[in-house]
Amino acid sequence: MSEVDRVIHEPARLLIVALLSGAKEADFLFLQRETNLTKGNLSSHLMKLEEANYIEIEKTFRGKIPLTLVRLTEDGRAAFQSYRKTMNGLLR
Amino acid sequence: MSEVDRVIHEPARLLIVALLSGAKEADFLFLQRETNLTKGNLSSHLMKLEEANYIEIEKTFRGKIPLTLVRLTEDGRAAFQSYRKTMNGLLR
């Protein structure tokens, strides 16, 4: 019945989603510092979240230095909400 | 900082632990029906939980048919409590 969303359930991605749910958007470096993930891992986790259509990734520039902005989509926000529901059910 | 306990985090085991936390003990068949796991999987998840010292497994007999009873240890109860804490922190 109550299936757990594996995309969000993974601790690293759960942290990312939780961080994003509290802000409008976040940049790559901020996420890396908060999650303590290597660049490679953070990048691949963001890819997974993007493939699931849970986040949007906007690649721009701060001057001429690359700047990657990440924000939750509506789908992502809904999925997180639903995840919280099922988790609270299990942890009650 | 706030590390997630992977032993409990796995959805199948989380369900098992949650079920056990609500009862003194449960038998193998009950857990299998509630979790929808195959015997093999349930067995190996129980092994993982036992290795972590989160549950006790008592093998007895109902007449002459094997009966496997499972219950949370103090460690298991504490770990679940701590897991709930960190999760609630992330989901808040």
Next chain:
DNA sequence: GCAGACCAGTCTGTACTACAAACCAGTCTT
């Protein structure tokens, strides 16, 4: 001008692990 650090990746290799399915051993029912 060039080494080194910073930004944001991709790619590769490894080690783990969840899961299904097959097999096993004994018991009870028909």
Next chain:
DNA sequence: AAGACTGGTTTGTAGTACAGACTGGTCTGC
């Protein structure tokens, strides 16, 4: 004797998290 039930163990596979190496461009210091 056949089949279903109890509660497992073993095996094989596919997925995946993670670290670390490599890439490419930019900026900083000497």
